[in-house]
Amino acid sequence: MAAADEAGWAHHEALVNNVRLHWVEAGSGAPVLLLHGFPEFWWEWRRQIQPLADxxxxxxxxxxxxxxxxxxxxxxxAYRMENLVADVEGLIRQTGLQRAHVVGHDWGGIVAWWLAMISPERVDRLAILNAPHPAVFRREIRKPDQMLRSWYAAAFQVPVLPEMAIRRNDFAMLEGIFRASSVRPGAFTDDDIRRYKASAGRPGALTAMLNYYRAAARYPGPPTRRIDHRTLLIWGERDQALSIRNTHGLEEWVPNLRIKRIPEASHWVAAEVPDRVNALLADFLIRP
Known part of the structure; x- marks a missing residue:
């Protein structure tokens, strides 16, 4: 199994789109931007950074x-989709680039979908891990199965109480999000959980993280557009939060699409089957 190796990984920060962003960088060559999801941070990609750099x-x-x-x-x-996309655009420019391959999971994947629609010139190839396409998700969220799976997103709309519930008992709920919904024992180590708790425990972080869900409910995104980029969708089929039906009918919106479904993985596909994910990403990004 691919392992985290922080040796040689450089940490940077800069003012981007009037927000100071932190990022980790490794390797040289064609640029690949990795966008994490909720409730993680850059550490989500601990098992992808070095293999992709190599x-x-x-x-x-x-x-x-x-x-x-x-x-x-x-x-x-502040967490409207237009702001999130502008951050990624700004980061691409800040790092001296005009465009990059973009890989996203969960909320990072949703931002990546929108980046490819709003600013297609910034994206080379697009890879998405267990993140619904906005148009397809609008279709699925009307159905009872996805509606039930998305109960937590509705609960997050309440102010203050979700923060209190997640923070209770040393972030026991946060730990449960990883432990209970992962189908691979050991996918999340004690050190991983400690890092995620520390990240969510920073002043203002938990409310900011939940504001992604609140902004999505309050502010409709821009009009959905066709994506013509070469696109890879990696989907862990045992995702408890997202129905497999979110992978159906995507070709209408993303005609140049390849879908790789992984039956033995859940929502946390990058942590559960990292070697498989790394091989799929490298092959997709390298192949002419």
Missing amino acids: AGFRVIAPDLRGYNLSDKPSGVS
């Missing part, structure tokens, strides 16, 4: 706004 890529893994060492602007509107 494969000849310049890997850039940021803390999205609101997370870990990046700024946590106040107010729900």
Whole structure:
């Protein structure tokens, strides 16, 4: 199994889109931007950074706004999709690039979908891990199965109480999110959980993280557009939060699409089957 190796990984921070962002960088070559999901931070990609760097890529893994060492602007509107996309655009420019391969999981994947729609010139190839396409998710969320799976997103709309519940008993709920929904024992180590608790425990972080859900409910995103980039969708089929039906009918919106379903993985596919994910990403990003 691929392991985390922080030796040689450089930490950076800069003001991007009026928000100070932190990111980790490794390797050289074609740039690959790795966008994490909830409730993680750049550490989500601990098992991908070095293998991708070794494969000849310049890997850039940021803390999205609101997370870990990046700024946590106040107010729900600060987490509108337009702001999240502008952050990623700004980071691409800040790192001296015009465009990059973009890989995203969960919320990072949703941001990646929108980046490819709003600013297609910034994206080379697009890879998504267990993150629903906005148009397809709008279709699925009307159905009882996905509605039940998304109960937590509705609960997160309540102010203050979700923060209190997640923080209770040393972030026991946060730990449960990883432990209970992962199908691979050992996918999340005690050290991983400690890091995630410390990140969520930073001042303002938990509210900022939940504001992604609150902003999505309050502010509709821009019009959905067709994505013509070469796109890979990796989907752990045992995802408790997202129905497998979110992988159906995507070709209407993403015609140049390849889908790789992994029956033995859950929502946390990058942590559970890292060698498989790394091989799929490297092959997709390298192949002419």
